[in-house]
Amino acid sequence: MDKTFAKDVIEGLTSHPKYLSSKYFYDDAGSRIFQEIMEMPTYYLSDSELDILTQQSNQIITEANFIEPFNIIELGAGDGSKIIKLLEYLVASEIDFNYVPIDISQEAITILSEKIKKQLPGISMQPKVGDYFEILKETSKSNIPNLLLFLGSNIGNYTAAQAEELLQLFNTHMNPNDKLLIGMDLMKNPNTIRSAYNDPEGVTKRFNMNLLKRINTEFTANFDLNTFDFYCTYNPINGAVKSYLVSLEEQEITLSALETTIQFQKNELIWTELSKKYSLPEIEALASKTGFSIQKNFFDSKYYFTDSLWVK
Numbered sequence: 001m002d003k004t005f006a007k008d009v010i011e012g013l014t015s016h017p018k019y020l021s022s023k024y025f026y027d028d029a030g031s032r033i034f035q036e037i038m039e040m041p042t043y044y045l046s047d048s049e050l051d052i053l054t055q056q057s058n059q060i061i062t063e064a065n066f067i068e069p070f071n072i073i074e075l076g077a078g079d080g081s082k083i084i085k086l087l088e089y090l091v092a093s094e095i096d097f098n099y100v101p102i103d104i105s106q107e108a109i110t111i112l113s114e115k116i117k118k119q120l121p122g123i124s125m126q127p128k129v130g131d132y133f134e135i136l137k138e139t140s141k142s143n144i145p146n147l148l149l150f151l152g153s154n155i156g157n158y159t160a161a162q163a164e165e166l167l168q169l170f171n172t173h174m175n176p177n178d179k180l181l182i183g184m185d186l187m188k189n190p191n192t193i194r195s196a197y198n199d200p201e202g203v204t205k206r207f208n209m210n211l212l213k214r215i216n217t218e219f220t221a222n223f224d225l226n227t228f229d230f231y232c233t234y235n236p237i238n239g240a241v242k243s244y245l246v247s248l249e250e251q252e253i254t255l256s257a258l259e260t261t262i263q264f265q266k267n268e269l270i271w272t273e274l275s276k277k278y279s280l281p282e283i284e285a286l287a288s289k290t291g292f293s294i295q296k297n298f299f300d301s302k303y304y305f306t307d308s309l310w311v312k
């Protein structure tokens with residue numbers, strides 16, 4: 001049993017209001033549903049970042065100005081769909097680099113490795129499954145420069161305090177000449193943002209519901225998915241998309257393996273995810289608060305998203 005997950009589930013479901021962390025969405029089934037989300041036309045984030053990396057990989061690498069060889073360390077690499085254009089550019093330009101994708105899902109890393117090997121045979125790659133910081137501790141010992149990638153608006157899933165803590169930790173594990181390329185989703189027409197998360201096909205709903213399924217499997221719980229719904233809101237003032245599961249009835253859920261029962265009122269919420277959208281001044285402030293400065297922002301053609309290059 002994953003003891004941290006167990007502790008977090010008990011803590012979250014016995015709190016008022018209830019919450020669960022979206023970091024637990026990504027078991028193998030959840031990672032697969034997330035790939036479906038990335039393919040949805042309304043989920044513009046993937047297209048925007050793909051646009052940046054297709055059009056501007058050359059400028060990003062020129063701007064980073066590394067002595068070769070260098071490492072590209074991708075935190076939360078997923079299925080590799082975000083990075084492929086950058087890797088293609090590096091290979092085509094005969095640049096000497098080593099790719100280190102890191103993810104918590106073994107299945108995602110296996111899919112990624114096979115895909116990259118097939119598309120870019122001969123690439124130097126060391127895929128790793130596990131905790132970012134354990135792996136970063138090791139890579140920071142090497143004396144070749146590191147370009148850290150934290151793409152896909154992954155930072156948006158952290159609260160302000162968590163994001164600061166995480167970025168400060170990145171900073172601590174970076175050598176003076178290392179750089180960070182961080183993907184951040186920008187504030188924009190609120191309807192565009194709402195459609196990305198409130199999809200009519202219900203894929204995002206399934207993504208959230210999968211967390212209850214996971215709890216059923218891992219802790220022998222009896223969540224009946226038919227008695228829960230999905231709800232999400234976007235607040236254009238603070239840029240927060242917040243996702244919830246809603247109990248459709250008053251009910252008691254038993255988590256047998258954790259010897260815990262949880263009471264739900266009718267329409268009671270479980271907060272499952274924050275997806276934060278940033279303004280440019282907020283990005284500046286976050287960088288400087290965490291020991292970085294922005295070297296350059298790379299925007300997509302619609303100005304929906306930035307891959308922001310940060311230096312220590």
Ligand code: AVI
Pocket residue numbers: 037045152153154155156157196197204207273274275276
């Ligand atoms: C991984 N993360 C940046 C996604 C997001 O947009 O917050 C996860 C997601 N949640 C619902 N749709 C996609």
